[in-house]
Amino acid sequence: MVNLSSNGLATLFGVAAVSLATGYYLGQICPSVRTKKERLQDILWKCKMEAEREILNSGNESEDGYEDDEEEDDFEVNSLALNDIPGEVRMALVIRQDLGMKKGKIAAQCCHAALACYRLIASDALRTSYNPELCDRWLHHGQAKIALKCPDKEAMDELFAKSISLGVNSYVVHDAGRTQIAAGSATVLGLGPAPKAVLDQITGDLKLY
Numbered sequence: 001m002v003n004l005s006s007n008g009l010a011t012l013f014g015v016a017a018v019s020l021a022t023g024y025y026l027g028q029i030c031p032s033v034r035t036k037k038e039r040l041q042d043i044l045w046k047c048k049m050e051a052e053r054e055i056l057n058s059g060n061e062s063e064d065g066y067e068d069d070e071e072e073d074d075f076e077v078n079s080l081a082l083n084d085i086p087g088e089v090r091m092a093l094v095i096r097q098d099l100g101m102k103k104g105k106i107a108a109q110c111c112h113a114a115l116a117c118y119r120l121i122a123s124d125a126l127r128t129s130y131n132p133e134l135c136d137r138w139l140h141h142g143q144a145k146i147a148l149k150c151p152d153k154e155a156m157d158e159l160f161a162k163s164i165s166l167g168v169n170s171y172v173v174h175d176a177g178r179t180q181i182a183a184g185s186a187t188v189l190g191l192g193p194a195p196k197a198v199l200d201q202i203t204g205d206l207k208l209y
Helices: 006-056 080-084 103-122 132-139 153-165 196-203
Strands: 089-096 144-150 170-175 186-195
Touching: 080 132, 089 103, 089 132, 089 153, 089 196, 103 132, 103 170, 103 186, 132 186, 144 153, 153 170, 153 186, 153 196, 186 196
Parallel strands: 089 144
Antiparallel strands: 089 186, 170 186
């Protein structure tokens, strides 16, 4: 039988305690690395699944109108004559009031109109509507946009015709009919970018949205 003194026992217990603590610590480090990797893989997998669900549901109706589409209706107008008119350059978004669109729907339609107007004036040098000088004035001075309202389609058609006659870049959003309103409905009229002095001749009588 081996006899251990009290000092020997203390030393033995001390070594055992240190070994256990070290083993526990090392055991915690390796799993934590694996956990982070697994967590990242889980996040990526969830993102992938969510993206696939969105693609599958892209044609479904959204209750609040946030998922939205619009039909193409490009009409190119030459706005180069407006480059000689000084002052602020802005964009106007005219919203029909008789359709009863919800706020989310209106926001989506205004985005369609603004992007379409920008695309017409800035994206393709072969377009009749291409006017980088006027677009640069708008881009470099705050990209001002104003939201206005008109009562119905007849009023919107008149505004569109007037804008074309004045050489103002214009776009009418026609809804694809997936949410809230009938397919083909004219929802928002985008005007500009154009000098404020010219836009006021078109929209001066309209009220802010």
